[in-house]
Structure formats: structure tokens, C-alpha cells
Amino acid sequence: MKAVFALILMIVFGAIASLFLPWWTIAIVCFVIGLAFLDKGPEAALIGFVSVFLVWGTFALIKSFQNDFIMLNRMSELLPLHNPWLLLLVTAGLGGIIGMLSSLSGVFLQSINEKPRKNKYYS
């Protein structure tokens, strides 16, 4: 339940931050949510990955649809991956890794500071 809640928070606040703030702020969002709501490493990694994977993947797909995939095709030749779908996957995957490491960082920082923390929002 807590995990689902964290996932939704990451997606919503991650998307909002990305739309209005520099792209890397989504890492801070994942970090803070990881710090505040998650305590198991593997779980945090998965949630961080999935949330940013979804946010980046969805927006990349929407933008590409609006553009008839012209830019995606050209960039997949440029990089060169020669496959637009692969480039979409790489994009979402890169986002996912950023999300995973960020939320994991939150959990790890929390374990270092275990003692001073008394008030947990959920127990």
C-alpha cells in the first residue's frame, strides 16, 4: 500500500517537476519520496525505476505522436540505434535508472540516519 502510494506520488510529482522545472529535478522528487516513504532497498529501486520509466516513456511517446515520429526517426539514425522504438526504450530506460538510483539513495540515506528519525508518517 505504502509502495503504491509512493509510486503514485513519484509519477505525479515527477511529472509536475519535469514539466515546470529542469529535467533533473525528477531525481530529487524520487530521492525525497524514497527518503520519506520507503525503507526496503529492492522495493525502492523497483518503484523508482517504474515511475520514471513510465513518466519519461509516456511523454516521449506523446511528443513523438504529435510529431509523426519524424524527430524520433532522425535521432534514432543519428545516435545510431536505427530503430525508433529502441530509442524510446532507451529514453524510458535511462529515466528509469535515474529514478531507481535516486529513490535508492533516499532509502540508504535514511538507514544512515536511522536513529535520529523518530516520526515516521507510516509505520
Added chain:
Amino acid sequence: MVFLLTICLVVALNIRIGGKPAFGKLLNPFSGFYNLGENTNTLHLADEIFAEQLEESVEIYFDERRIPHIFAKNENDLYFAQGYIVASLRLWQMEFQVLAAEGRIAELLGAGEDNKFINFDKQQRRIGLKMGAENKLKVIEADPFSKNLMGQFTAGVNAYMNSLKKNDLPIEYQLMGYQPEPWSSYKTALLLMNMSNVLTSTEYDIENSNFAIKYGESLFDSLFNDYSDQLEPIFPTPPAGWQAYSEEYTTLNITDLPVNAENLQNLGSLYEKSDVQIGSNNWAVSGEKTVSAYPLLANDPHLKLSFPSVWVEMHLNTPDLNTYGVVFPGAPGIIIGFNDYIGWGVTNAGRDVKDWYSIEFKDVTKDFYKWEEGWRATTKVYEEIKVKGCDSMFDTIIHTHLGPVVYEEFPTQDGPKNFALQWMAHQAGQEYMTFYLLNRAENFEDYLDALRYYECPAQNFVFACVDGDIALRQQGKFPILEKDQGVFYMDGSQKEAWSEFIPFDEIPMMHNPDREYVYSANQHVADSTYPYFTNGVFEYYRNRVINKELRAMHKVSKDDFKALQFNEYNLMAEEALPLLLSYVDRSSLDEKGKEVLDALSLWDYVNDVDSKEATYFQLFSESYYTSLWDEFVETEVPGGWDPYKWKDGWKAPNEYQTYRLLADSIEHRFIDMEETKVVETTDVLINFAFSDMLEDVDTLDQVEWGKYKNTLIEHLAMIPAFSTNLDIGGNYKIVNASGKFHGPSWRMILDFDGGKIKGYGVYPGGQSGNPGSKFYDNMLSEWATGDYHELVNSTTPSTYQNSNYQSVTLKRP
């Protein structure tokens, strides 16, 4: 640990490492490249744009090809809007071209392989592109009118640039990691200098001198004879002769070249001449030859085929002006086009307006150089070439009264020499005034007045008017040359700078000639009876096909003009192939060889897209040419497309000269190949070339001409993913001049039917410079198939106020 790793990763993804783009920045879908892909349903600009500088509102209507129709209430607003709109379509291209002209490529891209970018920058500075632009700028700024004109355009470009956030900058900026600088009149001047550079690389002074020094002037004269009675100059000798123009035709002795038959190894490598394969066609016929009894005019300038396209198409309107055509991204006004009264187009004159002089320095300080019996002082200019990722390079450019010393201690057949360059482009003309006035011209007199301002690069301006007039004039500023001046380099201690120029009234022109047509295709301007010495690089074949077709034209319409623009007849093949084949020994060939020989004998000499014979001929002719002139031609020609790839310091006769020598059976020492022990004859060479061609053909996957040629339209920064290949007919030296890398960069036909001009045109690319826009290459297939669109130049905005157009209003806040 993970925390640090995360921070490191995010930071690493946000900065450029090792010249690679910042991947996080580039790939994230919020501010990365996804964002630069244009929404295909909306315009690239907002409906309303506010700009302080405007006096009144400007309405802009974009059609379904994103061609803007700009309606302003006054001139200032018009040129502001033109700057704004051009920048919105082509910002990166405008800036990149200017940075290249200024010699600042290493600053963006680093030193490059073998320091190629540094060397390029050094070349641009040494030949004086910056100096020429600075001279032009002074003239622009000295005149309040031109200062204001350029200022309005500049303000428009900068207003657009300032409206962009860093993330909105074109993709090329993101990939190469730099940002645009504010636009200025200086940058427009640099752009015009760049055009001059591209169009006036028509000289071989140092190469010719090396040849004449080693082999003697008489051999030079017989091999490089450039003119014959078979050729048809742009301006035929008038019935009264040219003498009426000039009091006396003076022939002055130029220089006594030394003789040095010794083979000096390792001559200097000259700077690459920009694009010797460029050219253009234009023509006009009077009402006597048309169905409508009104003139028709056509123009297709052949330039490097590139993305973003060379041209932007536009319609400019104020209450006093209504003009339509194509513009250079970065300069105000229409360059080729029409208004409600006249139409005009240009081809390159190809005249030599670059002279080289050997300079002797007094000592190593190079503070003085020899002048007559004494010495003159040099001036020095210090240039810093910034190099990305390295320390700057510094270059000292020495100036003489003739111009900058481009080459120092340069190895020639007469030993090391310093060479100064005198170049018409260094002088400050007011070419922009020509276009400003042509945009407003209403008749022949206005056309002539407009051309008075035009100096360099010299062009053949074709003209037609709704009143039925047609005209052609080769306009430029030409120094009065001594005979052979510009063919060889000269002694800088004996020559003053150019001071006399061919008077305006003695520049060749035709106005309503009896033959009822005018045309030019980069051929010779006039024959030897013209009372001034002319020299340059000219065209021999395409122009004669055009002349033949025009002469025969009767009751023609725009479709006949289109057919002529697409004419793919290979006159060089008609003249050269039967000669070549007469030497081929049929009995020595195998079945495949006989098949090819028979096919070639029956060929109709048309380089259409499916022709196999065109490919055979191309390879056959190339092989003959390179083995004949093996002393001068690099044997390994990359791609086999540039027969002008010379060994350092040399140049061989061109194809026309080559086949003239063959036709006249002139024997000369070069027929023997240097590398072999046996003595080759023409017979041996041609049979060798034929079998060499057969071997080449065997290695080809596809022999059809279009597929073999596989025309490349290349991105300016040579990014393959942003470039395209196309299988089409035509070639260099053919009216449809679609070669491997160059071609008709704009095809335009103007129909003056009923005294109202209707334009048709198309160019190979699209209005947008954004590779993520559907308007990046949307006109390419229309261009390839000859699907010209109508150039709608209505003076009433209501024409454009419907669902086929998207509108933008530029207004004061």
C-alpha cells in the same frame, strides 16, 4: 555511495563529455530533442507575437508548404518581420554559414582530423573574408538608408533569437553544444562575402604558372586553349562589332615566366577552391515566341544541394511593394523572383576577379617587400583562431598594396614564393541595393538603375517585363585586364592595384534582341572581338543545348520551359563518345564487352534516371581523362565524382579541351602514361579506359544512371542522419544539372501572360531548417519530379485568410 553515484550520474548526463552531447539533456522528453520535434498540426510560431520595435502590426500567412506571405504597413516593419520569420525557419543555418565564413569552425568543432578545421579557419581568414565583410560593413554604416535597412532586419532576427529558451534552440546547437550570438549587419556582410567566395573561385593562376614554367608557354597555349568557333558566347558579337564601345583595344605584355623543366617534387597544396561544379541557367523569350504573346522567363541556379536548403521562399508586401521569390537566409529582400511588373534571375558570370602576385620580402621580419627598385612597408593583422578543447592558434596576416599574403614560402615550380591576393570581393559593393531596387523595379530603366550598384560576384541578370521587354546583362565590377592577366601569377613588385574598371556602358547587355530570346549558362561572355580581355572558368555544353532549343522555340508555354529545365541531353557525350568508340577494338572484347559497346553505339545521349549507357559513358570518359592526365590528376579520386582533384599545384585541361585535342588528333607528351615503361598511344589509352570501365561496371550493384549517381543532399554539418540521397536523372554539363552533390537549388518559371506575372517554382528541400519538422524536406520529391507549385503573390490579404493558411500577427505590445 549510491547517493554519490546518483549525483554523479545526473550531473554527467547534464554536461557534455568528450564532445558527446549531454545525454540526459538530449534524451529527456521534457527539454530534450523530443521537444524540438515540431507538432505536425500547429505552426512553429504563436498566433500573436509582440515586438517593441514595430511601428504597426504585421500580418504573416503561412501556406501549406510553410511559405510566408508577409503583409506590413511600412518598410521598416517589413524587414523586421522578414528577419524574424527567416530566423524562425533557419536560425542555425544562418549562423553556421556566417561562422564558417568568418573562420570560426574550430571554435565549435575542435581542431578536427589532421587539424582540418583549424586549416579551414586559417584559409578563410587569409583569403580575407573577414576583411571584405568589414569593408562592406563600413559602406553599410556610412549610409543612413542601408544602415537602417540592415538594422531592421537584424533587429527582427535578434527578436526571434531572444524569444527562445536555451532548450528551444535548434537541434544542431544541442548536438554541438554552443549557443547563437546576436545577429548584426556585419554577419549579413559576412554572408554576402561567403556567396562571393563560392561564386568567384574561377581561377587557376598558380597552377597554370607551374605548368607554363615546366612545359613552356606554347604547350600551355595549345593544350589550354579555351575558346573555339564552335562555342556560343552569351553575347554574340553585335553586327556593328564591339569596337563601337571602346576607342582602342590594348594588349599589354604581362610577365615573362621563367623556364624550369626540372621536376620539382612536392609543389604546394593550394587551398581548395569552393565548388567548381556550381553553375546556373537562365533565359527569357519575348512574346514573338510564346503562345500568349507575352514573355516567359526561367532561372535555375545550381549550387551545393544541402539541408537546410540554400533558399527560403517568401512573399513580401507593403502598400508600395509586392515581391515574391527566394531569399538567402541572413540577408534582407528577395534575391531571385518577381513583382507585379518585372521578373529577374541570375547565373554566375564565372569571370576571374582574383589575381595572384608573387611578393619578395626584404628579410625574415617581413616588414618590407620589394616595390620597383626599392621597398614598401607591409602591415600586419593578427588573427586568433579559437580551438575548442585546445589553446588558441595565432596567425599573422601580412598585407601589401595588392592585398593579403595568403601563401608564404609556398613551393612552386619556380621555387618557394609568397603570394598576395587581389580580389574584387575585398572591395565594398552595395549589392544589397541592387536587390532592394529590383524588388521595386517596374521597367527596363529601373532594372538598369538597380544593376548599377552590383559589383561582385558578377552575375548574368535576366529580365522580363509585363510591357514585353526582355533583357540580359552581365553585371559586375571588372578590372581592365592586360592580356593574360589572371591566367598566370604576376610580379608584385611591378604591379599597382587595379585602378581602372570596365565602364558601366561597355558591359555587355542585350535588350529585346532580334532573335527574340536571351540566355546564359555560365558560358563565355563574348568572343575575342570584345575589346576587353576576359578570363575565367566557363561552361561548354549545357549552354549550347539551351541555345539550340530556344532558337527552335515557337509558340511556347511554361510547360516547354519546364521541359527545357529538365532537358537531360548529354552534348559532351554526343561530341566525345563517337570519337572514343572509333578507337575501341571490338575484336578484343568478350561478350559482355561487346554488349556494352553496342549499347553505347546506339545510345541517344540522354542521361535519364534509367539509362545504363549514361553510367557506361561516365565511367569510360572518367577513366580516359584520368589516365590521359595522370601527370596531374590524383589517381584515387574519392567517389569518382570530382575530376578536378588535382595533384598539388597542378591542373590538367578540362574535358572540353581534352576532347578538342582528341578530335583534332593533337599529339602531345602527356598521352604517354608516366608510371608505365611502354609508350602509350591514344589508341592504347582508350582501349585501356574501355576495359577499365567494364571492370568498374562489374563491381556495381546497380548500373542505372540515377542509382549509380545517387545524388546526395547533405546536411551543412555533414550529419548523415539529417541528409538524404535521391535517384534522379541529369548531371553536370547537362541542362538538368542535377549532379552528385550539386544541382538546381531553385527552379523558377515566370509567365507574363496577359501582362500579369504568374510564377511557378520549387526547390530541393523545405522551408524549415529543423530536421524534426515535416517542412524540412517536404518539397524534395516535388523538386525531383518537376511538380512546381504556383507562387501566389496576391496583394490582398483576404486571399490568404482561409483554412489553407495559418496566420501570425507581429504587433507592438
